[in-house]
Amino acid sequence: xxxxxxxxxxxxxxxxxxxxxxxxxxxxxxxxxxxxxxxxxxxxxxxxxxxxxxxxxxxxxxxxxxxxxxxxxxxxxxxxxxxxxxxxxxxxxxxxxxxxxxxxxxxx
Numbered sequence: 319x320x321x322x323x324x325x326x327x328x329x330x331x332x333x334x335x336x337x338x339x340x341x342x343x344x345x346x347x348x349x350x351x352x353x354x355x356x357x358x359x360x361x362x363x364x365x366x367x368x369x370x371x372x373x374x375x376x377x378x379x380x381x382x383x384x385x386x387x388x389x390x391x392x393x394x395x396x397x398x399x400x401x402x403x404x405x406x407x408x409x410x411x412x413x414x415x416x417x418x419x420x421x422x423x424x425x426x
Contacts, residue, residue, distance in 0.1 A: 354394035361393060362406050363415075370419045377420045380407075 326334075357365075365387040369375055375383060381400040388395050410416040411423050 354392060357388050357393040357395065357398060359402075359406055361388065361391075362398065362403060363410060365391075366403070366407055366410065367416065370416055375420065377422050380420060 362384060365384050368387060369380070369383055381398075381403040384403045385395040385398055388398065407416070407420075408423065411418045
């Protein structure tokens with residue numbers, strides 16, 4: 319094939335190269351992006367457990383820290399709300415699966 323291309327005039331080769339670059343650029347736009355997984359409640363619970371090992375977790379920053387931990391694992395966290403994180407945290411504390419390391423549950 320190389321011999322066949324060298325027989326072509328220079329202007330034709332330049333046109334082919336330009337067309338090839340344009341095609342690659344166009345295909346790059348439509349390349350399918352890898353879709354990130356949505357975290358399940360158990361994925362969120364695992365992230366919470368990992369964060370419980372850190373002594374200095376501020377309750378105000380806690381949901382964001384959980385989302386950051388999930389993102390590091392490759393999850394899409396756009397739909398992980400603060401309320402969902404707190405609901406799972408509360409459930410884990412009430413079941414005894416986790417101590418209230420944030421001190422937000424109170425005695426009741």
